[in-house]
Amino acid sequence: MESADLKIFQAVAREGSITKAAARLGYVQSNVTARIRHLEAELNTSLLHRQSRGVSLTPAGENLLKYADKIVYLLDEAVKSTRNSETPSGTLRIGSLETTAAVQLPVMMLEYHRSYPDVQLSLSTGHTSDLVKSVLEYELDAAFVNGPQHHPDLEELYAFEEEMVLIAEPGETSLQSALAKPQLFFGKGCYHRKTLERWLQEEHQQSLNSMEFGTLEAILGGVSAGLGVSLVTRSSVKTWEEAGKISVLPIPEKYRRSVVSFVFRRDLFRTSAFNAFVELMSRFSVQGAANAISG
Numbered sequence: 212m213e214s215a216d217l218k219i220f221q222a223v224a225r226e227g228s229i230t231k232a233a234a235r236l237g238y239v240q241s242n243v244t245a246r247i248r249h250l251e252a253e254l255n256t257s258l259l260h261r262q263s264r265g266v267s268l269t270p271a272g273e274n275l276l277k278y279a280d281k282i283v284y285l286l287d288e289a290v291k292s293t294r295n296s297e298t299p300s301g302t303l304r305i306g307s308l309e310t311t312a313a314v315q316l317p318v319m320m321l322e323y324h325r326s327y328p329d330v331q332l333s334l335s336t337g338h339t340s341d342l343v344k345s346v347l348e349y350e351l352d353a354a355f356v357n358g359p360q361h362h363p364d365l366e367e368l369y370a371f372e373e374e375m376v377l378i379a380e381p382g383e384t385s386l387q388s389a390l391a392k393p394q395l396f397f398g399k400g401c402y403h404r405k406t407l408e409r410w411l412q413e414e415h416q417q418s419l420n421s422m423e424f425g426t427l428e429a430i431l432g433g434v435s436a437g438l439g440v441s442l443v444t445r446s447s448v449k450t451w452e453e454a455g456k457i458s459v460l461p462i463p464e465k466y467r468r469s470v471v472s473f474v475f476r477r478d479l480f481r482t483s484a485f486n487a488f489v490e491l492m493s494r495f496s497v498q499g500a501a502n503a504i505s506g
Contacts, residue, residue: 228265284349288480299484300329306342306354310447353475357402373444380437393439
């Protein structure tokens with residue numbers, strides 16, 4: 212069994228499509244199909260259910276994927292260990308919440324890139340649940356996510372703290388009236404959505420219709436138009452608030468504090484590039500806390 216075959220199988224499993232996996236890997240489709248069939252012949256078992264709209268894993272495929280993730284990760288870590296030096300270089304894959312990426316990270320990422328130009332730094336955004344999954348499955352080196360995770364395979368560091376507010380259409384001043392409107396959020400894995408649902412449940416108030424949007428800008432546009440309300444970090448809507456496009460309503464202290472954690476696998480090989488990023492993040496976290504106190 213060759214590591215290259217495992218990487219191809221891993222890509223097919225993640226994409227759910229041989230065509231998409233081939234495009235992602237830069238291979239021709241027939242080559243990917245042949246390598247998967249070779250792997251199945253070698254193992255004497257079927258790894259994929261082949262359907263008209265893509266592929267899904269058989270039980271044997273699901274078992275192999277767990278080992279493939281670990282093997283591919285260890286091979287990558289072995290390469291990193293031979294190339295690691297005191298000067299940060301190589302790749303560093305970071306995930307982040309969209310609001311954190313938009314508000315907290317730009318200046319920090321710019322400083323990191325200027326300080327360590329040899330590091331190939333990438334940033335992808337998503338919901339907390341998806342980001343944690345990507346870290347656990349070795350697709351990301353680390354990620355900024357909401358709240359403590361308490362997962363046995365994860366290390367987590369304090370990164371930032373945000374004030375949560377309820378936003379509504381311009382002119383809205385009543386929290387009770389705002390909570391009676393539909394709620395606009397990202398997908399079901401959205402941490403802020405879960406927080407608002409828990410708040411309404413504890414207040415014995417029925418949660419009304421929730422609408423899902425793909426971006427923060429779309430949510431803000433919907434709220435501004437009077438489509439509904441949303442629970443967001445105050446820093447992410449500052450310009451909209453100052454422009455009078457939305458109303459910002461304070462919420463009970465119990466739900467007002469939101470902590471963003473930096474999570475990574477316990478077995479991660481901590482390269483100099485990773486350590487430099489953590490050091491810079493820690494410096495920004497201290498500065499952010501100081502600004503919050505002085506403000």
